[in-house]
Amino acid sequence: MTDTSILPPQSGEAGFGDYFALLKPRVMSLVVFTALVGLLVAPVPVHPMVAFASVLFIAIGAGASGALNMWWDADIDQIMKRTKGRPVPSGRVTPGEALQIGMWLSCFAVVMLLLSANPVAAGLLAFTIFFYAVVYTMWLKRWTPQNIVIGGAAGAFPPMIGWAVATGGVSVESVLMFALIFMWTPPHFWALALFMKSDYADAGVPMLTVTHGRRETRRQILIYTLILVPVALGTGLTSIGGPLYMAVALVLNLAFLKGAVDIWRRKEEEAEADGYAVEKKVFRLSLYYLFLHFGALLAQAVLRVYGIGGW
Template identity: 70%
Template sequence: MSDASLQSAQYETEAEFRDYFALLKPRVMTLVVFTALVGLLAAPADMHPFVAFCAILFIAIGGGASGALNMWWDADIDARMRRTARRPIPAGRVTGEQALGLGVALSGFSVVFLGLATNWIAAGLLAFTIFFYVVVYTMWLKRWTPQNIVIGGAAGAFPPMIGWAAATGGISIESLLMFALTFLWTPPHFWALALFMRSDYDDANVPMLTVTHGRPATRAHILAYTVILALLAVAMGFTSAGGPLYLAVALALNAMFLRGAWAIWKRDEADAEADGYAAEKGFFKLSLLYLFLHFGALLAEAALDRAGFVWGAI
């Protein structure tokens, strides 16, 4: 191969700006932004709108930084999975070193600026979240135990606590409940994905529950976690974080979610293959709506509370 053709091949894979942005996992970032925003707005504290905007921005950047560090560490398994093979590092458009540099720089930036903009409790929680996602989940648990999603899910559950801490400067029962809701939601959400992305985790040797304990066990785990999640989600309606509106939303959504989990548990692989994993895909889509509407209802309750609205007074 001539020097010219070597150079040409190198140019063809040269990164665009959007490749660096893709390292920040923008779709995961939207979930982080939304849950952090609910935590911040539901908190009983007044924040200047611009400071609130900055807080959410820095939390989002911190979440993105941990995504870049995750892609740096997991480039080898990303290359083996159909779902992730086109990410910037396995596709050859960004080097691992560039992703590492971007992740470390944005981690430091986001933590320091969140501390300066709001308070150091929120900044400390953000730093711990990045550490938990990158070191505890990505480097340690993901390739070691089928409980990776269960324990690692904590990293994705911290944003509402960070948003709450940014507004109030502390942690409270309400922010812990929001953490618990996201924490318990994560396993059924990801296990449903693992059921219909059949071969991806097998190919990458990631010890997902589907690989280590089999698919029937995964179906049983989805049902068990959904039952625990439903109990917590409905119970939240009776705490200071919830209220009648939240309770109505939670009752409807959890009935649908339990029905979906029950359907998944009752099926076997033959049924699932026959209809192209319709129940598993439907449950996965419902799980996205589930979290969005629960947090939306928490936000609505906080807004009504702040507006002085009292249930039963009308």
């Protein structure tokens, strides 16, 4: 839990950029993209204004989750090199401000999505905010090395919410888009953890590299990648897939699987000798992996409009 007494005094008045950073814009951009894809690939057309408003409120909900996360995690964010420059641990925004912004934006986003779309989409957004802010941030993150595995569900809901905006429900297609992000999250973050070295240990976060060692982390990256591949390819066999998506998925998954095997084979001495070059390469690939899969789904949907590209 955040202890405000350990935070540095506020260094000057916070600006707009500080409050915007509080919403984790990089994470928000991924949420917006995957939610938009989920909405656009759905079989039910959505009015452009409804689509714009819905994606906006989903983005605001994601930002609210980020603010609540920064409020609670300010103590450990201050310790980790990757996060100590964030608005709250750096003292530019107070924990109380972060909490208020997160709570107000959460309520606003859910209510407005309910009014602009439907109860299913609003309910999924409310659950996503709760899951990320409470289940992951306040409980899982500091309690279990499975924090990333279970907590990954929070980042996997946006395409399902987008689909619900259009259809008012959940389907096999939206569940597979959820599963694609859910299964991608562990190898993505564990590849990062391998070369972040002592950050998580210093902060007392039970990341798998800390609790079970780096050898086991490498093995788990391979296991989750082996599960991820059929999920990604299986998505291509549904109504939202097609030859274009399948071609992209085949190339990406072969490359990602090779990267996971390379990580698994590596000894720690080899990784340290070349500055974790392979681990960093796989992590960079993982960033493109998700974007290109959802981009292919979107391109497939555009082709479908013109009566081409489907199975």
